[in-house]
Amino acid sequence: MPLQLLSQRLEKIHHDGLYRSLRSVERTTSQVCVEGRQALLFCSNNYLGLAEHPALAQAAADAAVQYGTSSAASRLVSGNQPLHQELEDKLAAWKGTEAALLFNSGYAANTGIIAALAGRGDIIFSDRLNHASIIDGALLSGARLIRYPHNDIQALARLLEQHQADGLRLIVTDGVFSMDGDIAPLKAIADLAEQHQTLLMVDDAHAGGVLGQQGRGTVDFCGVAGRVDIQMGTFGKALGSFGAYAACSRLVRDYLINRSRSLIFSTSLPPAVLAASSAAVDLVRCKEGQQLRQQLADNGTLLRSLLQQAGCKVPDGCTPIVPVMVGDAETTTRFSARLLEEGVFVQGIRPPTVPKGTSRLRCTVMASHSPEQIRQAAAAIVRVGRELGVL
Structure with missing residues (x-):
């Protein structure tokens, strides 16, 4: 009986579009392999790229x-x-x-x-x-x-x-x-x-x-x-x-x-x-740290401006965290899944992590991202967002 109750509760999580699962991600660099699929990594907190230093x-x-x-x-x-x-x-x-x-x-x-x-x-x-x-x-x-x-x-x-x-x-x-x-x-x-x-x-x-x-x-x-x-x-x-x-x-x-x-x-x-x-x-x-922070700031500005110019709901800011507001949890999950198919790994954030109705893609930049990688990711987000009717 207790396990049956857990099964029912888990089924409700599925039904509400809030189900979570673990994915195998190889390495923490800007280019990763997610369960056999090559993708650009835009959901890591490795902001300065030091995890591989x-x-x-x-x-x-x-x-x-x-x-x-x-x-x-x-x-x-x-x-x-x-x-x-x-x-x-x-x-x-x-x-x-x-x-x-x-x-x-x-x-x-x-x-x-x-x-x-x-x-x-x-x-x-x-x-x-x-x-x-x-x-x-x-x-x-x-x-x-x-x-x-x-x-x-x-x-x-x-x-x-x-x-x-x-x-x-x-x-x-x-x-x-x-x-x-x-x-x-x-x-x-x-x-x-x-x-x-x-x-x-x-x-x-x-x-x-x-x-x-x-x-x-x-x-x-x-x-x-x-x-x-x-x-x-x-x-x-x-x-x-x-x-x-x-x-x-x-x-x-x-x-x-x-x-x-x-x-x-x-x-x-x-x-x-x-x-x-x-x-x-x-x-x-040290000086290297200052250079990495400057590169990180430049990367954040670039991604934020590209997404805002395309009509994405992205708040102003100066940190490496660039949220793309979606609203609906199920749409956010689909958005994230489609981006992975397009070669960009970005997590969809849903309740209870964020309040109901504020689900979003939590994009993060790293100092190790190249401008071309950022432009590629932004283009994919805009393309999929229009496909799903988010933009």
């Missing part, structure tokens, strides 16, 4: 040979190695904070940080379009969760006035929103956080390595360095590695070490991953 591969290989393949324990048991501290020191220097703390993934970081900081009697103010891991962290915390309309500063100000607490209050927002590619108004949010004596946390997963001086992210890009209590960042996107971190004060770091369950009860990141991440931080801070 020889410096990262060599650093990972050297560390595996020298230190082995696993830390074999959590950091509070016996899995705290010099490479962990070296990377955290490098992260703090890069982000301009007192300290940093590593986590095993962006999801583990957000759930672990938020659930550690807030609890019963506390209040969390979260942007309505924040990543699912932020919402899950808030729910795990037991704190009261109040979601404010997307990037609506006036609404956030009213909610802060209306909802006081004897305990802690925390504002959490994405820096770059992963499905829309827009940027949070961090200066105005930081002003509110200071006015209302509220902690501020920014999830900068999609901005690290991409925006700001030396790729420091939206906190630097928006000019609020030193005014954000916790910057969460990841290595698995522009930095081409794996894992995540919190850049914060020493006090917050010490508190998280003692209270964050995703840190306390997880085997720590392995040496090869730590070494690759360290090499990535070095790379994004």
Whole structure:
């Protein structure tokens, strides 16, 4: 009977056009093989193309040979190695904070940080379009969760006035929103956080390595360095590695070490991953990193302008995330499938990842895309969009 119920629920997912399946994708370069079909890759978060960079591969290989393949324990048991501290020191220097703390993934970081900081009697103010891991962290915390309309500063100000607490209050927002590619108004949010004596946390997963001086992210890009209590960042996107971190004060770091369950009860990141991440931080801070960011920005501008000129519903922006708004979930699925037939791999994003009626193609550019590849992808999107009646 329980399995029959699962089968019925899965059938409803099929019926609603929301069914998902895993596809085998070889490599992460601009040209990939998707289950035997050659295609241009326009749905990767490998924004700077570092996942194939020889410096990262060599650093990972050297560390595996020298230190082995696993830390074999959590950091509070016996899995705290010099490479962990070296990377955290490098992260703090890069982000301009007192300290940093590593986590095993962006999801583990957000759930672990938020659930550690807030609890019963506390209040969390979260942007309505924040990543699912932020919402899950808030729910795990037991704190009261109040979601404010997307990037609506006036609404956030009213909610802060209306909802006081004897305990802690925390504002959490994405820096770059992963499905829309827009940027949070961090200066105005930081002003509110200071006015209302509220902690501020920014999830900068999609901005690290991409925006700001030396790729420091939206906190630097928006000019609020030193005014954000916790910057969460990841290595698995522009930095081409794996894992995540919190850049914060020493006090917050010490508190998280003692209270964050995703840190306390997880085997720590392995040496090869730590070494690759360290090499990535070095790379994004140097001249090559700046050149890659400029190429990435140029590529994003080119794809966005080509699609907008053809009549696609593409919002303005300056990030590598270029959504093509479709609306209907089933049409979006067909759009994505037809593009793969045309040699362009772009994922269709549907509920519950995005609100109902806002399904879209989430196109992403990489620094490694050539202008010709971008023009080829844009032409295919326009051609299929007209075929399906989206344009």
